[in-house]
Amino acid sequence: MDLGIRGRTALVGGGSSGLGRATAERLAEEGCRLVIWSRGADGLAKTADEIHRRHGVEVISLAGDASVPGVGARIAAEATAAVGRVDILVLNAGGPPAIDPTKTDPAGWGRAFQLLATTPIEMATALLPAMRASGWGRIVAILSSGIRQPIPDLVYSNAGRGALAAWLKTAARAVAADGVTINGVLPGRLTTPRIESLDAGRAETTGQSVESIRAGHLATIPAGRYGRPDELASYVTYLASDLASYQTGTFTAVDGGLISGLP
Ligand SMILES: NC(=O)c1ccc[n+]([C@@H]2O[C@H](COP(=O)([O-])OP(=O)(O)OC[C@H]3O[C@@H](n4cnc5c(N)ncnc54)[C@H](OP(=O)(O)O)[C@@H]3O)[C@@H](O)[C@H]2O)c1
Incomplete structure (x- = not known):
């Protein structure tokens, strides 16, 4: 099936x-030109080289730490300078530490919100x-089942991603008429x-x-x-495709049935 995104960035x-990485691979398979980013330049360069060799598409890598203020805007500007225009934005980075929910502190909240909400929103x-x-754009955020069914020791994640989800839903409605979807x-x-x-x-x-935890x-x-x-990358790629043009403001679990409640 042609997803209609060959040549998109x-x-x-x-x-x-x-x-x-799995999402980058899947988008490359569909013929997208890629910019990948994370903190570690070495790991990125190796990944960029591997994806380029396997799929033949251009892959540019940029280094930045999503928990640092201003990095979202910088990476957006550098990516735009490198490829002209970003058509598909996949919002994703690392997760915050596990913590007892009764032992959080303001500094921890500051880091978590920067990483999970402020940086992706800024970008x-x-x-x-x-x-x-x-007249065309796709934003797909990788969130967590924890925004619907809070994970006991990941309160920074539950709340930080919840804030991002609220922004995504609000923004999706604001830009829907311009051919831009946000999911x-x-x-x-x-x-x-x-x-x-x-x-x-x-x-x-x-x-x-570890076996018993698992x-x-x-x-x-x-x-x-x-x-x-x-299994997640395929669905992200579908949402990023031309086929998903009438789906926006949605939040879909890829969880093997883990979330027990209704959507
Ligand atoms: N795997 C799951 O089942 C699952 C479930 C729920 C939520 N999530 C969330 O999905 C996201 C991706 O998780 P994953 O499982 O794919 O983790 P992963 O395999 O550890 O990959 C994390 C990626 O993010 C980068 N990264 C980490 N911290 C960063 C930072 N501060 N700024 C920029 N990039 C950063 C890492 O590269 P560098 O080290 O080079 O920065 C790496 O490329 C995380 O937020 C995670 O909490 C995952």
Whole structure:
């Protein structure tokens, strides 16, 4: 099936690992020119080279830390300078630390909101005018099942991503008539370095084995397994495609049935 995005440009956050990397790969497979960004220049350059070799598309990498003020606007400006106009924006970076929800502090909230809400909003705000002027644009945010069913020790994530979701929904309505769609996807538990490190961290703080932490999670997932990054990337790519032109302001779980309530 032709998704109609060959030759489009895509800016993908966290493009060197896990969900962001899988999404970059899938967009490259559809013929998109890519800009990937994250903190580590070396990992990015290696990933850019691998994706270019595999799919033959141009892949540019930019380094920046999403938890630092001003980086969202800088990356947006550098990506625009590199490719002309960003047609597809995938909002994604790393996640905040796990913490007891009764032990948060203002500095932690500041970092979490910068990482999860302020930076992506700043980036999207910078790129929206060109998308609207061209009459075509796609913004897809990788959020978390935690915005619908809070994850007990990830309160910074639950709340920070909740704030971003509120902005996405509001902005989606404001730009819908200009051919720009804005949607979110909610991963449950998909195997990536972040999920492996969260499981290892929980094992350490609770004194259980990683296998027992994992078994506890698996018991809550009707599909009976963790997901694969490509299972999320395919849906993000569909939302970024020409085919999804009438879908905006939506938040869809890719979670093997983990969220137990109605949407
Ligand atoms: N995997 C899941 O099932 C799942 C579920 C719910 C939510 N999520 C969320 O989805 C996002 C992606 O997770 P993942 O599982 O793909 O994790 P991952 O494999 O650890 O990848 C994270 C990516 O983000 C980059 N990154 C980390 N911190 C960053 C920062 N401060 N600024 C810019 N880039 C940063 C990393 O590269 P550098 O180290 O080079 O910066 C890497 O490319 C995270 O926010 C995570 O919390 C994931």
